[in-house]
Amino acid sequence: MKHTPVKIDSTDSHALATASLENLYRIFTVPEAPNSTLGAIDKEISDNLMGFLTDRIVARERSLKAIEADFSDSDIPEVPQFVSDYTEFVLDKLVAQSVHTAAPGFIGHMATPLPHFMLPLSRIMVALNQNLVKIETSKAFTPLERQVLGMLHGLVYERNADFYADNLHNSRRALGSFCSGGTTANITALWVARNQMFRPDGDFQGLAREGIANAMLHAGYRKLAIVVSERGHYSLSKAADVLGIGRNNVISVPTDARSKIDLKALRATCARLQSEQVGIVSIVGIAGATETGQVDPLTEMAAIAADVGAHFHVDAAWGGPTLMSDTYKPILKGIELADSVTIDAHKQLYVPMGAGMVVFKDPQALGAVEHHAEYILRAGSKDLGQYSMEGSRPGMAMLVHAAFHIIGRKGYEIIIDQNVEKAKAFARMIDAHSDFELITDPELNILNYRYAPAAVQSRLASASSAEQMVINDVLDRANKRIQKQQRAAGKTFVSRTRFSQHRYGGQPVSVFRVVMANPMTTLETLRTILNEQCDLAQRDGTRAILSELDALA
Numbered sequence: 001m002k003h004t005p006v007k008i009d010s011t012d013s014h015a016l017a018t019a020s021l022e023n024l025y026r027i028f029t030v031p032e033a034p035n036s037t038l039g040a041i042d043k044e045i046s047d048n049l050m051g052f053l054t055d056r057i058v059a060r061e062r063s064l065k066a067i068e069a070d071f072s073d074s075d076i077p078e079v080p081q082f083v084s085d086y087t088e089f090v091l092d093k094l095v096a097q098s099v100h101t102a103a104p105g106f107i108g109h110m111a112t113p114l115p116h117f118m119l120p121l122s123r124i125m126v127a128l129n130q131n132l133v134k135i136e137t138s139k140a141f142t143p144l145e146r147q148v149l150g151m152l153h154g155l156v157y158e159r160n161a162d163f164y165a166d167n168l169h170n171s172r173r174a175l176g177s178f179c180s181g182g183t184t185a186n187i188t189a190l191w192v193a194r195n196q197m198f199r200p201d202g203d204f205q206g207l208a209r210e211g212i213a214n215a216m217l218h219a220g221y222r223k224l225a226i227v228v229s230e231r232g233h234y235s236l237s238k239a240a241d242v243l244g245i246g247r248n249n250v251i252s253v254p255t256d257a258r259s260k261i262d263l264k265a266l267r268a269t270c271a272r273l274q275s276e277q278v279g280i281v282s283i284v285g286i287a288g289a290t291e292t293g294q295v296d297p298l299t300e301m302a303a304i305a306a307d308v309g310a311h312f313h314v315d316a317a318w319g320g321p322t323l324m325s326d327t328y329k330p331i332l333k334g335i336e337l338a339d340s341v342t343i344d345a346h347k348q349l350y351v352p353m354g355a356g357m358v359v360f361k362d363p364q365a366l367g368a369v370e371h372h373a374e375y376i377l378r379a380g381s382k383d384l385g386q387y388s389m390e391g392s393r394p395g396m397a398m399l400v401h402a403a404f405h406i407i408g409r410k411g412y413e414i415i416i417d418q419n420v421e422k423a424k425a426f427a428r429m430i431d432a433h434s435d436f437e438l439i440t441d442p443e444l445n446i447l448n449y450r451y452a453p454a455a456v457q458s459r460l461a462s463a464s465s466a467e468q469m470v471i472n473d474v475l476d477r478a479n480k481r482i483q484k485q486q487r488a489a490g491k492t493f494v495s496r497t498r499f500s501q502h503r504y505g506g507q508p509v510s511v512f513r514v515v516m517a518n519p520m521t522t523l524e525t526l527r528t529i530l531n532e533q534c535d536l537a538q539r540d541g542t543r544a545i546l547s548e549l550d551a552l553a
């Protein structure tokens with residue numbers, strides 16, 4: 001590991017500061033000296049972010065158990081510490097043992113690298129420490145957030161200029177809700193769907209006031225359900241739990257050979273639920289499945305939702321920004337028919353962690369969850385806190401605003417196109433390699449494959465279903481081992497998942513998962529990753545697993 005020297009000030013590393021009012025004033029008012037540890041790091045980050053990341057954020061091979069020992073004291077320190085001493089601790093125990101998610105070879109998760117300008121701009125955001133719950137604590141940040149939500153709404157729904165002029169800053173309307181991520185965005189969408197389903201009606205004051213038990217009695221339902229394909233994100237189960245629908249009532253619909261929701265099965269599922277007096281709160285389409293990257297047939301799903309009378313939500317947490325690409329946008333056709341759409345900013349909008357959004361086709365939909373409080377959220381104000389599940393919220397929208405302006409639609413288009421094209425090129429590379437099996441041909445920029453030597457692949461092709469099960473079990477163990485060893489080696493990283501495969505009669509199979517989102521990843525990086533996996537497959541442990549297949553012959 002390379003180490004850029006950081007100049008350290010001369011304080012004794014065991015020295016303790018004293019708790020005094022004077023010293024407390026100091027930490028609020030006096031910046032760190034440029035030659036102190038924190039000052040030097042600060043400068044290094046400002047001068048050379050990439051250098052800081054590549055030199056420092058490399059996971060040192062140390063067990064989690066050993067790391068836990070550095071974080072085992074459960075007492076709040078009694079006596080203060082000097083900032084420099086504390087910073088030493090952070091560098092050594094935290095930074096050095098964090099994960100280098102911005103490395104070009106880290107292609108296993110949805111963690112995207114940050115453009116350099118995010119650091120100084122996020123510092124402005126942190127320094128101002130605005131609270132978006134209301135205008136009294138955010139002023140210009142509130143119109144900015146409304147504008148960002150409007151831009152995202154425009155990306156999805158493409159309404160005309162008059163529509164946005166009427167709604168963008170209208171105190172009675174909200175085009176969406178800015179929240180901490182895709183999970184909160186999905187919960188917010190389904191919260192609105194649920195409350196709209198049980199609006200006030202005669203003596204019934206609505207679910208929001210009377211609660212779920214009265215709402216069910218009033219409407220005559222036995223249960224409620226959320227309907228989504230088997231590739232639905234687990235946040236939908238959390239939503240079902242939080243909203244009183246119940247995790248068992250996230251009804252999972254089978255997928256076709258391309259991992260997209262089976263429309264016939266969806267229709268049948270909805271008909272069955274209705275005949276059983278189950279209220280369908282929402283049908284959820286996926287635009288960029290977390291595991292496979294596939295996009296559901298949104299237009300057809302919207303028609304089914306309309307027939308059934310259910311809210312249609314599209315979870316585009318990952319895939320939404322594909323709408324910036326003229327080339328790949330048609331894949332998301334039908335998204336404009338959704339009642340609500342989730343898009344994560346901390347994924348393919350390249351904004352720091354903690355930024356998600358949900359937009360609603362109807363600018364009055366969020367009225368279903370509107371909340372007022374006299375001291376803080378007065379009815380008729382433009383405060384965005386009226387419509388958010390969260391209370392106090394940071395000014396993260398500023399960073400989305402920054403990215404929209406500094407990268408621009410055309411800049412995003414280039415990044416998205418490159419990501420998809422790299423995923424397709426990697427798929428061809430895998431297909432051409434005799435010892436790998438391509439499992440999911442990428443529709444967007446996520447793909448799945450596994451190690452399967454050529455001879456094993458041809459055996460699988462002619463094997464009975466029972467034989468396939470035995471062979472797949474051996475391959476599962478070999479692939480798990482390869483993935484773990486690759487992760488431990490720390491040079492590159494792909495993740496691993498397991499899902500049922502049409503080509504093996506629905507048998508679940510363990511596969512590598514690749515998320516192509518780092519503009520710095522090259523075809524050379526991808527070649528290196530495959531070569532490393534081939535080398536790992538030749539190691540004794542994996543060879544021993546694979547040799548079990550010889551005994552079966």
Ligand SMILES: *Cc1c(COP(=O)(O)O)cnc(C)c1O
Pocket residue numbers: 110180181182183184186233235286288289290315316317318344356
């Ligand atoms: C990432 C993701 C989520 C959850 O988003 P968080 O930001 O992790 O809360 C939901 N749905 C899909 C499809 C996702 O990819």
